[in-house]
Amino acid sequence: xxxxxxxxxxxxxxxxxxxxxxxxxxxxxxxxxxxxxxxxxxxxxxxxxxxxxxxxxxxxxxxxxxxxxxxxxxxxxxxxxxxxxxxxxxxxxxxxxxxxxxxxxxxxxxxxxxxxxxxxxxxxxxxxxxxxxxxxxxxxxxxxxxxxxxxxxxxxxxxxxxxxxxxxxxxxxxxxxxxxxxxxxxxxxxxxxxxxxxxxxxxxxxxxxxxxxxxxxxxxxxxxxxxxxxxxxxxxxxxxxxxxxxxxxxxxxxxxxxxxxxxxxxxxxxxxxxxxxxxxxxxxxxxxxxxxxxxxxxxxxxxxxxxxxxxxxxxxxxxxxxxxxxxxxxxxxxxxxxxxxxxxxxxxxxxxxxxxxxxxxxxxxxxxxxxxxxxxxxxxxxxxxxxxxxxxxxxxxxxxxxxxxxxxxxxxxxxxxxxxxxxxxxxxxxxxxxxxxxxxxxxxxxxxxxxxxxxxxxxxxxxxxxxxxxxxxxxxxxxxxxxxxxxxxxxxxxxxxxxxxxxxxxxxx
Numbered sequence: 001x002x003x004x005x006x007x008x009x010x011x012x013x014x015x016x017x018x019x020x021x022x023x024x025x026x027x028x029x030x031x032x033x034x035x036x037x038x039x040x041x042x043x044x045x046x047x048x049x050x051x052x053x054x055x056x057x058x059x060x061x062x063x064x065x066x067x068x069x070x071x072x073x074x075x076x077x078x079x080x081x082x083x084x085x086x087x088x089x090x091x092x093x094x095x096x097x098x099x100x101x102x103x104x105x106x107x108x109x110x111x112x113x114x115x116x117x118x119x120x121x122x123x124x125x126x127x128x129x130x131x132x133x134x135x136x137x138x139x140x141x142x143x144x145x146x147x148x149x150x151x152x153x154x155x156x157x158x159x160x161x162x163x164x165x166x167x168x169x170x171x172x173x174x175x176x177x178x179x180x181x182x183x184x185x186x187x188x189x190x191x192x193x194x195x196x197x198x199x200x201x202x203x204x205x206x207x208x209x210x211x212x213x214x215x216x217x218x219x220x221x222x223x224x225x226x227x228x229x230x231x232x233x234x235x236x237x238x239x240x241x242x243x244x245x246x247x248x249x250x251x252x253x254x255x256x257x258x259x260x261x262x263x264x265x266x267x268x269x270x271x272x273x274x275x276x277x278x279x280x281x282x283x284x285x286x287x288x289x290x291x292x293x294x295x296x297x298x299x300x301x302x303x304x305x306x307x308x309x310x311x312x313x314x315x316x317x318x319x320x321x322x323x324x325x326x327x328x329x330x331x332x333x334x335x336x337x338x339x340x341x342x343x344x345x346x347x348x349x350x351x352x353x354x355x356x357x358x359x360x361x362x363x364x365x366x367x368x369x370x371x372x373x374x375x376x377x378x379x380x381x382x383x384x385x386x387x388x389x390x391x392x393x394x395x396x397x398x399x400x401x402x403x404x405x406x407x408x409x410x411x412x413x414x415x416x417x418x419x420x421x422x423x424x425x426x427x428x429x430x431x432x433x434x435x436x437x438x439x440x441x442x443x444x445x446x447x448x449x450x451x452x453x454x455x456x457x458x459x460x461x462x463x464x465x466x467x468x469x470x471x472x473x474x475x476x477x478x479x480x481x482x483x484x485x486x487x488x489x490x491x492x493x494x495x496x497x498x499x500x501x502x503x504x505x506x507x508x509x
Contacts, residue, residue, distance in 0.1 A: 093152030114222030307350030316350025
């Protein structure tokens with residue numbers, strides 16, 4: 001299950017209210033006289049050519065976002081394989097909104113919204129109105145980048161056609177997912193072998209230099225926190241400031257992280273049921289203790305009788321119904337939409353829940369999908385050791401079902417374990433405790449009722465990195481720049497002058 005920060009859910013809430021043989025990857029290269037440190041100079045010394053962002057838009061979501069005033073875009077050239085810097089190159093899409101107060105400009109603030117697979121360019125563009133009147137908009141160039149293989153970066157990871165995604169969501173299932181990724185992605189297995197966080201942080205350091213920044217100021221949400229702390233481990237002396245919101249546990253493997261997410265979503269479901277029961281028109285009724293039973297009665301019939309949606313021949317499948325609830329649980333701002341969708345489903349109308357599920361998968365109204373899901377699997381499957389024991393996968397799946405009964409039989413958690421078990425390239429990272437000696441203290445923001453990344457993960461990460469902890473008492477995934485003044489003021493103070501909040505600081509929702 002992807003870990004994308006809650007801005008997407010908030011934006012969705014606003015919009016709803018209105019065959020070749022698979023190529024084996026090359027073995028790791030040993031350094032040669034041609035691949036010494038100077039081989040990277042041409043990347044670090046490149047000048048970005050900024051221009052109109054329109055040509056960078058590849059789907060409905062980015063087309064809309066890239067209409068924001070005052071933004072400009074460029075392509076950063078990086079090695080496909082850092083072990084072969086004289087070999088093939090790829091590009092990373094970058095978007096910038098320049099600081100409004102150039103006389104007092106601090107530098108660039110580079111951000112990533114998570115996923116893996118989320119478009120930093122798109123989210124940065126959407127954040128422009130939010131930051132225009134605060135210290136970010138005034139004193140920083142706000143910079144969003146699409147990590148390698150994502151969005152406007154080239155090549156993009158491609159695995160399934162739009163029609164295949166629709167069929168998978170309808171319950172048809174997908175065979176040979178990894179093989180399709182190799183066949184349909186430019187550079188094939190070599191691209192997939194170099195998609196992980198290990199390589200993204202190297203791209204990020206090249207970007208820092210290309211932006212003209214001596215040190216990096218960085219904002220990472222959710223999986224973006226993994227990029228942030230991995231960068232800190234690799235380049236601690238190059239860090240100026242790190243804001244890490246919604247922390248991924250660096251010591252947690254793939255099955256454990258999915259089980260923890262299931263527990264988090266189950267907790268959030270309980271919070272929703274309790275709040276819903278306080279109001280007339282609650283789809284789950286007035287007794288939170290019976291909410292799970294009522295929910296099952298509403299969605300279980302979809303397993304054999306998908307609901308009409310008013311969108312041509314499209315139907316709401318059982319899997320999509322579960323996904324729609326997961327999407328809405330990312331933020332309590334979407335709870336009312338979920339309740340409306342569940343009430344409509346009682347009368348056979350699956351339209352609202354389908355739109356929520358479409359938001360999770362980033363399917364536009366034109367039927368085209370973004371690269372989010374495919375990039376998600378490409379990163380997750382190389383960032384974690386492969387689990388191939390089907391008994392272990394089944395046990396993990398059962399633990400997920402036990403942790404979150406409403407998810408039972410739904411997607412996409414078990415789907416992820418199955419895909420990664422047969423991924424065509426080896427992993428490049430392993431879970432571990434983070435260590436970054438000499439790192440300036442970062443600021444970690446953690447939400448007490450975060451359904452995706454447990455609060456304790458943020459507490460532990462702040463301690464491991466010697467950083468500050470800002471707690472947000474709320475039921476949403478990530479908090480900075482989402483409308484809470486307490487969180488925003490504290491994080492802005494840190495970004496501008498390094499001031500950490502007082503120990504034990506809690507911001508209320």
